[in-house]
Each structure stands twice: as C-alpha cells, then as structure tokens.
Amino acid sequence: MDFISILSIFVLACFVGYYVVWSVTPALHTPLMAVTNAISSVIIVGALIAAAAAGVPGAKWLGLAAIVLASVNIFGGFAVTARMLKMYQKKER
Amino acid sequence: MVPAPLVTPETLPVVAETAHAVNPWVALAYLASGVLFILALRGLSSPATSRAGNRYGMIGMAIAVMTTLVTHFPWIFPDAAKCAQIRNSNTDGSTFMFDGPGPCGYMSYPDWASAGEILAAIAIGAVIGLTTARRIAMTAMPQLVAAFHSLVGLAAVLVGAAAFLDPAAFGIVERITPIAEPTILRILPQSRIEMALGVAIGAITFSGSVIAFLKLAGTMSGKPIILPVRHLLNLTILLGILGLTAAFAFVDPAPAWMFWTLLVLAFAVGFLLIIPIGGADMPVVVSMLNSYSGWAAAAMGFTLHNTAMIVTGALVGSSGAILSYIMCRAMNRSFLSVIAGGFGAEAIAGGEAKEQRPYKQGSAEDAAFILEQAEKVIIIPGYGMAVAQAQHALREMADKLKAHGVDVKYAIHPVAGRMPGHMNVLLAEAQVPYDEVFELEDINSEFAQADVAFIIGANDVVNPAAKTDKSSPIYGMPVFDVEKAKQVFFIKRSMGGVGYAGVDNDVFYMDQTMMLLADAKKMVEDIVKALD
Secondary structure: OOHHHHHHHHHHHHHHHHHHHHOOOHHHHHHHHHHHHHHHHHHHHHHHHHHHHOOOHHHHHHHHHHHHHHHHHHHHHHHHHHHHHHHOOOOOO | OOOOOOOOHHHOOOOOOOOOOOOHHHHHHHHHHHHHHHHHHHHOOOHHHHHHHHHHHHHHHHHHHHHHHHHHOOOOOOOHHHHHHHHHHOOOOOOOOOOOOEOOEOOOOOOOOOHHHHHHHHHHHHHHHHHHHHHOOHHHHHHHHHHHHHHHHHHHHHHHHHHHHOHHHHOOEEEOOOOOOOOOEEEOHHHHHHHHHHHHHHHHHHHHHHHHHHHHHOOOOOOOOOOOOHHHHHHHHHHHHHHHHHHHHHOOOOOHHHHHHHHHHHHHHHHHHHOOOOHHHHHHHHHHHHHHHHHHHHHHHHHHOOHHHHHHHHHHHHHHHHHHHHHHHHOOOOHHHHHHOOOOHHHHHHOOOOOOOOOOEOOHHHHHHHHHHOOEEEEEEOHHHHHHOOHHHHHHHHHHHHHOOOEEEEEEOOOOOOOOOHHHHHHHHOOOOHHHEEEHHHHHHHHHHOOEEEEEOOOHHHOOHHHHOOOOOOOOOOOOOHHHOOEEEEEEOOOOOOOOOOOOOHHHHOOOEEEEEOOHHHHHHHHHHHHO
16 A cells, blocks of 8 residues: 555544544543543554564564553453443433 | 665565555455444444444454454464475575565564464453453543553554564565665665654653553642743754654664664653643543554554554544543643643642631531422532542432432533543442433533532532633633522532632632531431431
C-alpha cells in the first residue's frame, strides 16, 4: 500500500471515530475509555512481528516484552469493560 | 546505528515493501478487525447494546492477533515443515534470509521467538490483566485506566525500538548499494518519520500516564507542581523532538544517538507536561492520554502499513480528543489552559483569609425527617462520594425514600469524579438503574420543582459563583441550579475545606441549606437508620 492509501484510511477513520464517539452516551464514558484502551493494544500486532521475525536478538526480547504489556491491556481492558457494562441495568419492574 | 548487512546480495531479492500485507486475505482480515472495533464503540451508544459491542471488540482483536500469527509464524503456516527443512540445511545459521511472501514468512535469522515464548508472553499478560480487572475497586477505575494507557505507550516504544533495531523484519528497508559489496540496508526515510513520531508519542503517553496514575492513586500529591520556566522548557524539548525527527529522517545513515535521544526527550516531556496539572483537571488529563495512546498506535500502524492499527489509532485518538473537549467545555476552560497547568495552586495560598459566615448545621435525623416528607429529591454525587465509598449506602437511602413514594433522581456533572463517566459507573455498581441517572442539561430545569437537592461529595459543580462572580476561577462553568430547590442538603466532611477550585461556595450559607457535616458514607447510613 502506498502512503496516500494509508493516509486516506487514516483520515476517513478519524471522521468515523468522530461521529461514533459523539453518539456514545455520557453515562458510558468510563467504559468507553476502558474499551478504547483495550483496542489500542492492537499494537500487539507490531509486537508479534518484532518477536516473530527478529534478526537481532534484542529486537526479539523487545517484541516479547511488548507482547506481555499489550496482552495485559487486551485481557484487562476487555474484562474490566465487560465487568462495568454488566452493572448497568434498567429499573426492574 | 547503521543496520548491519544482514544478507549476501545473491540471497536477497529486491527489497520492496515486503512485510506489508501483500496477501489480499490478510489485508481483508485486518480491515475486518478495524470494522469490528468501530462496531465496539458504536455499541456504547446505549447500555442495552454495549455488551454486544464489547464482544465485537474482542472478536476484532482475536482476528488481528490470529492473522499476524498465521502470516508471520512459519510453524503455523502449512509449509512449516518445509521451512524447518530449509532452516536445518543451513549450517552456519546466520546467512540466509527469506523475504517476500514465501512459505516461511519474513524470517531473517533462524532465531525468532518460539511458539512457546509467544504463548508464554500472552499468558503472562492475560493472567495479570484478568486478575487486575476482576479485583479492582470501581472507585479505583481512573488509576487503572491511567495505568493501562501507560502500558500502551510503553508497548509502542518497544515496538518502535524493535523496528529501529531490526528494520528488515518489518520490511521497512531499502538497499542503498544495489550491486556493490557489502550490501547496506537503510530504513526508508518515510518509515523513519513514522517510527520517530510513534515512539515519541508512545513515550509521552507512558511517562505522562505514570504521573497521572501516581496522582490518581494518591501516591503522589494531587497538587500541581510548578517548575520555573516550565513553558519555555517544555517548548524547547518539544521543538528538540521535532528537530531530531526531521534530522533522523533525512541524515544518512541515521545515527542511533538521534533515535535514543529523541526517546529520552519524549519521556522527559511527558513527565514535565503532567506534573503541573492538579487533581481536579485529571479528567482532562486521562482523556488526553487516552487520545495520545491512540495516536501512538496509529503512527506504528503507518510504519507497519497495518489497517487494523491505523483504524484503531484513529478511533481511539478521536475518542480521547472528544472526551477532553467535553471535559474542558464542562469546566469552561480552554484545553491549553488545562495543559498549561497550575489550576488550584493559587487557592492554597488565597483560601485562608475568609471571614466566618453563619450556616445551619443539621443531623441525620433532621435530614431523614425532611426527606420523608419530600415529593422530589435530586441527588448530586461528586468525587467525595467515591472517596467515602458511599454509593451503596446512597442507593439504600434512595430505595427507602422510593418506598415512601418520593421521586428520586440522580444528577451528574460531566466533570464529577476523576474521569469521564466516573460517577455513572459507581452508581451502576451500587445497582442504581441507569434510567434514574441524568446529565446536567437534562435535569437542570427540574431543580425548581425539587423539594430537596441532596449534594454528596460535590462542591464546585453546584457553586453559583460560576454564574454570577466574574472574578471567580470557575466563572462560566455550567453548574447545577441547586439554589432553586426548596431545600439543599450538603454533605461535607467539615466546613474547612473548599472545592478543588479553592473558592468559597455561597450555597453553604443560604437560608434553605442544611449542612450535614460528617463522612459521606456514615452520614448516609445514619439517614438510612433514621428513615426506618
């Protein structure tokens, strides 16, 4: 992919993000932060590549360390979001 | 550092953008996970759809991780055996490299992390993450989020550093000596800019979040720490980072010291940016760091040409930016003035010399008596409720009042607490139905019909000075019109402390106000007892 295609995806995604986030109800802003935290750990993709294809030993260990950090975030982020969202309930009638 | 010549020229095909998703299925898989992440955020538009949204997020993450494993790990590839065979046939173990979309992926040396190592790394992360998520108290959510941000930042730094040390693995190299020996590879200039910005934003996110975490956890004082000439200092460092980024991209060969100096400066500026910001401005800081963690992921996505990372980075980046904007608007302060910091520092000096004014103090029994007779009660929770962990007692009180036929509603200010939506989560934890909880603009007109405005642990958000006193530091901030209610109950630990803005509150001294001076949880429990 050339730079312009990537930039196009990025700019369009910013607009999507803008409209989607404004539609999030303020009551769920804390879960929003927790879940954005979890998904930004998609950086684990970079960590896996570093660990997988490292031609330099140091790079492999950096990659593995980044995998640990990112997976703390992925598992912790989604789990804590799920825990919070479970608590939101309507009036029981 | 000049990347070492990795290969002999005859084994090296023309180096193109090799590590980028060449296979259309791989590109589609990453796109799918990007779309699932959009759906995850979309789900949060209402509590009813939010849990499905969270599941979309998990599926998106699983797809992204699986795709990477399949494309970059030869042992998962169908031709893994073949790869191993080639690998074993190589005796000195260091002079071969497979490049391009071959069956063996993009390994450059036969010392990639093993499946066991990868799984162990993921398992360690999973255990820590899941344990923390299960054990953390809901009141500690702001610290947890700050800690998570710091991890994203650090992960971005580590990935960036790995890409710098081993650019060939990421497919971001080009040959500058096509025929001559020895082959010298260099990192593409464009990738260098992306990489430098990625690690810089990651490092700022990391050190900034660590400070935010320490302040939120109370390990470090929430008071702003003001250094002399801090604006000049920060500006110089930021310019230094930008200058180094440019130099790093266009100087050939890019010296390693530039990369590492850039990293150190970025760590320093993250630290310096957050220490002058006071506790009350933490909602903005946490949102801002949320945004940075997204931009860091996006920058790494540019380096790796990975759609999932770019889409996610853009989503998270805009999400944090919008939350920061909402928080700033709710305090009527500009983003720049929050970032400049120092808010709440003057108050410590100026707050002492105020005259004693008469106020009415009441007991739990007095409060319970009036609450029982009321038709409509609006509860305004603030950070003090979180500190006292009073949310469960509060819900019990509301239940008792509802049994007496009282209409109970909760009113939440956008900046109540230490992060966006903090109060809503605490009330949800105490099993308050979310349709009894209202935002500022939806409920503010109802105070005129309310019999009691019940303020627990909030202060600045009910201060009428924000509407009337132009000299007040909180002037212009949207506040609750509690003075329109027939009665105001104000739970406060003592008369001594003032809000975070450090301004006195006229609500304390109004005729219809009854001060309930005690620990918030104890006071509410006493009211519950008195209601029996």
